[in-house]
Amino acid sequence: MEGTESANVVSKGGRTGGDRKKAVTKSAKAGLQFPVGRITRFLKKGRYSRRLGSGAPVYMAAVLEYLAAE
Template identity: 60%
Template sequence: SPAQTRSVEKSGCFSRGGLAKITRSSRAGLLFSVSRIDRLLRKGQFADRVGAGAPVYMAAVLQYLTHEIVDIAGEVAARSKKRRISPRHLQLAIHSDSELKKLLGGVTISQGGVLPLNQPVVLPSKKRNGRRAIKRRIVPAPVPVK
């Protein structure tokens, strides 16, 4: 059908009349492989049947989560003046975002290191701003000494 194929010049003995297949990933506008996720869902024996939209939806969710984690980890790496994302940056990225922490808080990342724990006692005390902190006292005028 015209919706599933694109006109591309192909050569060789297995040519199909100049029509090439379009992947399900490109149809859905995804980078993650829909066919691979479909195969893994069927092979995994999670259910007797797998709907046509399930692997597309799952690929979209996985792509979104991966994008979020890598985006935050890139910011963490840039803050530490690094150009390469390390497992430590992934660990800090996951634990800096409340929703990702809720989802992946119990996951152990190899070479991720420990999370920094700042005790409130060690942190410097918060000082109030200028005039509000200083209470104005009425000071009597100095008496000249003779």
């Protein structure tokens, strides 16, 4: 029973405990300057509906950015 364990333990999902990539924001993915994550948070917090689609805050951020640029 010598050292059968490897130094890099693989977790259940198949990923190792190595380096992580830098997170990409929803605003960067959509090519916007306005904060999509913050708008999402405010829409959820404001209780505008029970469910919120994933594209709704992106669209709203794009509209607000367009109106601010005008």
